Amino acid sequence: MPALWISQARVIDPAAQRDAVGDVFIRDGQFVASLSAAEKKRAKKISARGLVCCPGLVDIHVHFREPGQTHKENIGTGSRAAAAGGFTTVVCMPNTSPVADSAGTIQFIKDAVQRDAVVRVLPTGCITVGMKGQALAPIGSLKRAGVVAITDDGDCVQSNELMRRACEYAKMFDLPIMDHCQDASMTQGAVMNEGIVSTRLGLRGWPNAAEDLIVARNVILSEYTGAHIHLQHISSKFSVDVIRRAKQRGARITAEATPHHLALTDDRLATYDTNFKMNPPLRTEADRKALIRGLRDGTLDIIATDHAPHTDYEKDKEFDFAPNGILGLETALAVSLDVLVAKNKFKLPHVVDLMTRQPARVLGLPAGTLSPGAAADVCLFDPAEKWRYNAKAGQSKSSNSPWHDTILTGRVKTTIVGGRVVFDGGRIL
Amino acid sequence: MPWHRKHLLTLEDLSLSEIELIHAAAASFKKVLGRRVKRVPALRGKTVVNLFLEPSTRTRISFDMAAKLLSAEVISFDAASSSTTKGETLRDTAQNIQALHADMIVLRHACSGSPLYLSRVLDIPVINAGDGAHEHPTQGLLDTFTMKEHLGSLKGRKVVILGDILFSRVARSNIHALTKMGAAVTLVGPSTLVPEWFTDLGVKVSHDLRGALADAEVVMLLRIQHERQGASHFPSLGEYTSMFGLNKTRASWLNPRAIIMHPGPINRGVEIDSELADGDRSVILEQVTNGIAVRMAVLYLCAGGKPENVMPVE
Numbered sequence: 001m002p003a004l005w006i007s008q009a010r011v012i013d014p015a016a017q018r019d020a021v022g023d024v025f026i027r028d029g030q031f032v033a034s035l036s037a038a039e040k041k042r043a044k045k046i047s048a049r050g051l052v053c054c055p056g057l058v059d060i061h062v063h064f065r066e067p068g069q070t071h072k073e074n075i076g077t078g079s080r081a082a083a084a085g086g087f088t089t090v091v092c093m094p095n096t097s098p099v100a101d102s103a104g105t106i107q108f109i110k111d112a113v114q115r116d117a118v119v120r121v122l123p124t125g126c127i128t129v130g131m132k133g134q135a136l137a138p139i140g141s142l143k144r145a146g147v148v149a150i151t152d153d154g155d156c157v158q159s160n161e162l163m164r165r166a167c168e169y170a171k172m173f174d175l176p177i178m179d180h181c182q183d184a185s186m187t188q189g190a191v192m193n194e195g196i197v198s199t200r201l202g203l204r205g206w207p208n209a210a211e212d213l214i215v216a217r218n219v220i221l222s223e224y225t226g227a228h229i230h231l232q233h234i235s236s237k238f239s240v241d242v243i244r245r246a247k248q249r250g251a252r253i254t255a256e257a258t259p260h261h262l263a264l265t266d267d268r269l270a271t272y273d274t275n276f277k278m279n280p281p282l283r284t285e286a287d288r289k290a291l292i293r294g295l296r297d298g299t300l301d302i303i304a305t306d307h308a309p310h311t312d313y314e315k316d317k318e319f320d321f322a323p324n325g326i327l328g329l330e331t332a333l334a335v336s337l338d339v340l341v342a343k344n345k346f347k348l349p350h351v352v353d354l355m356t357r358q359p360a361r362v363l364g365l366p367a368g369t370l371s372p373g374a375a376a377d378v379c380l381f382d383p384a385e386k387w388r389y390n391a392k393a394g395q396s397k398s399s400n401s402p403w404h405d406t407i408l409t410g411r412v413k414t415t416i417v418g419g420r421v422v423f424d425g426g427r428i429l
Numbered sequence: 430m431p432w433h434r435k436h437l438l439t440l441e442d443l444s445l446s447e448i449e450l451i452h453a454a455a456a457s458f459k460k461v462l463g464r465r466v467k468r469v470p471a472l473r474g475k476t477v478v479n480l481f482l483e484p485s486t487r488t489r490i491s492f493d494m495a496a497k498l499l500s501a502e503v504i505s506f507d508a509a510s511s512s513t514t515k516g517e518t519l520r521d522t523a524q525n526i527q528a529l530h531a532d533m534i535v536l537r538h539a540c541s542g543s544p545l546y547l548s549r550v551l552d553i554p555v556i557n558a559g560d561g562a563h564e565h566p567t568q569g570l571l572d573t574f575t576m577k578e579h580l581g582s583l584k585g586r587k588v589v590i591l592g593d594i595l596f597s598r599v600a601r602s603n604i605h606a607l608t609k610m611g612a613a614v615t616l617v618g619p620s621t622l623v624p625e626w627f628t629d630l631g632v633k634v635s636h637d638l639r640g641a642l643a644d645a646e647v648v649m650l651l652r653i654q655h656e657r658q659g660a661s662h663f664p665s666l667g668e669y670t671s672m673f674g675l676n677k678t679r680a681s682w683l684n685p686r687a688i689i690m691h692p693g694p695i696n697r698g699v700e701i702d703s704e705l706a707d708g709d710r711s712v713i714l715e716q717v718t719n720g721i722a723v724r725m726a727v728l729y730l731c732a733g734g735k736p737e738n739v740m741p742v743e
Contacts, residue, residue, distance in 0.1 A: 199626040202541040202563030272542030318540035
């Protein structure tokens with residue numbers, strides 16, 4: 001593999017507090033401080049004037065649907081969507097078919113990653129057997145098989161007792177628990193945020209209180225047991241406040257926000273468009289603003305996409321019958337730049353931090369930096385380029401995106417994994 | 430004024446003048462109902478398909494009757510006899526019906542928003558005959574038509590809608606029509622079934638039955654929809670009746686010329702005292718009759734019929 005010389009980029013490396021125009025060098029799959037004159041002569045040079053060069057993006061919340069639901073996505077196509085979005089490390093959720101609650105399934109996923117993935121894809125395992133919320137999954141075996149966290153994402157563990165034991169047990173392995181916070185008893189049949197819009201549309205409402213209760217429960221259990229709980233896709237203002245106060249007490253709580261909850265609100269459901277249907281649902285403007293404030297002050301640690309592919313024919317249904325979830329990987333950077341930098345005056349390095357170093361820190365992954373010696377994962381993007389996103393022409397197998405056929409600003413030009421260019425702005429290599 | 434719509438999906442979308450146009454056409458069709466030969470040839474040669482994917486008696490028969498009186502061919506499907514029970518999607522079912530050369534679909538569906546969905550999939554007119562807890566536009570039209578027959582203009586009239594509002598498409602359609610027509614609407618019922626969010630639609634919300642009924646000129650009762658509720662919305666039907674059921678004492682609080690309405694089916698002794706349902710202030714059966722005239726007007730206009738051909742010359 002030839003050395004790589006990325007020249008004249010705006011280099012943003014939050015870990016090194018670096019934000020300056022300069023060069024980045026890669027040799028043997030790792031970042032190096034410099035190349036010798038001879039190496040430079042032979043290196044592949046990428047002229048990156050006008051582009052931002054940052055660590056490859058990290059998304060710790062994606063659904064790649066393999067095994068079992070590969071009509072929606074598979075590890076190959078999901079990883080290509082990641083590469084096209086500038087992501088070099090992603091963490092996939094265990095709600096596959098079968099669910100990833102055994103070492104064998106984890107090994108199956110790892111084999112598929114080895115064979116098909118163009119970026120780093122890391123598995124999670126279930127908290128409970130069958131994701132049924134009744135008995136602990138073999139968490140130790142899952143850890144040994146290589147999971148980076150455990151979660152029953154999509155099916156929040158309802159029993160406080162079982163969650164408490166999961167916390168205590170997972171702590172022994174220093175394994176984070178990621179939780180989708182939803183009190184199921186309050187959300188039977190619910191398909192959107194409960195409020196003025198659901199009242200008008202006659203759709204069954206999902207009250208933010210159902211999230212807030214479990215967020216508070218998780219804060220309590222984390223503080224009681226000392227376990228690290230990562231709160232997935234926070235959507236409610238009240239939850240942000242609960243997390244803020246927990247962090248002030250020093251709780252081992254981390255939390256994420258998705259680009260869609262940062263950008264969109266429930267009034268977008270006025271036409272019953274199922275590409276705006278996800279769980280947790282889009283909420284109100286007050287909630288959306290609270291999420292942005294939470295990201296600004298560090299209450300929310302990271303941006304994660306909850307990339308959730310579904311086929312056209314699955315989404316093309318009555319609103320009540322369509323599955324929850326939207327694509328995220330190929331639009332996350334542009335949407336985050338728009339909401340946070342363009343509209344809310346975040347500094348660009350801050351947003352890069354929320355999508356690189358911070359998510360890596362949450363799960364203790366060796367990613368999210370351009371430091372010499374680190375694996376050479378890079379995202380090169382043009383923060384100003386305007387482009388029309390065509391979900392049907394994207395890398396994902398599915399096209400369920402609320403941003404289909406809209407103009408986005410900020411486009412990924414090159415994605416590098418371990419020193420190898422995997423996406424060149426147009427094609428997966 | 431001309432009529433431009435192909436579909437009737439909601440009353441929220443309609444302007445006041447469109448509502449008035451339908452009412453005027455319905456008044457003309459109501460005259461037809463009084464004739465010896467009731468049938469008019471307006472939809473001769475057209476086929477109307479009633480696609481009822483949720484149980485209904487009244488609305489389905491009413492649409493059936495309306496289409497037949499307009500000389501249309503009528504085919505009715507219900508959930509049990511359609512392919513949806515075999516896993517066919519709504520899109521496929523509807524496209525098949527269109528491919529069978531139906532000229533119009535009347536859709537009743539348990540999912541809110543499904544008529545809008547269907548209107549995007551099909552080329553033929555879609556009439557909403559009730560979608561989930563969203564809207565039941567022909568019911569809202571026939572209810573306001575009936576109110577106008579009794580009270581004249583509804584501007585400033587005090588209308589109370591009492592009962593299970595949260596799960597009611599009838600309430601929502603009436604709210605949209607009544608607020609456009611200038612009525613002062615108050616929603617009353619247990620706080621679990623009448624959330625404050627409704628005030629965003631331009632109506633008052635109250636849990637004080639006496640205050641709300643005082644001097645009201647219309648009280649519209651809604652059935653308690655046990656089938657849509659969880660276990661926890663109110664303690665029991667007995668408690669509901671004792672707190673919110675309309676009985677003679679409570680009816681005496683109404684304006685002396687007030688009318689009592691109910692979209693049916695009624696639960697005698699639950700939301701309304703049996704005697705009141707049959708009493709002389711009750712217009713419940715007039716609503717049913719007016720439903721035919723209103724649905725004739727809607728089918729006629731959405732099929733492309735010219736308003737001036739049915740309107741009385743002024």
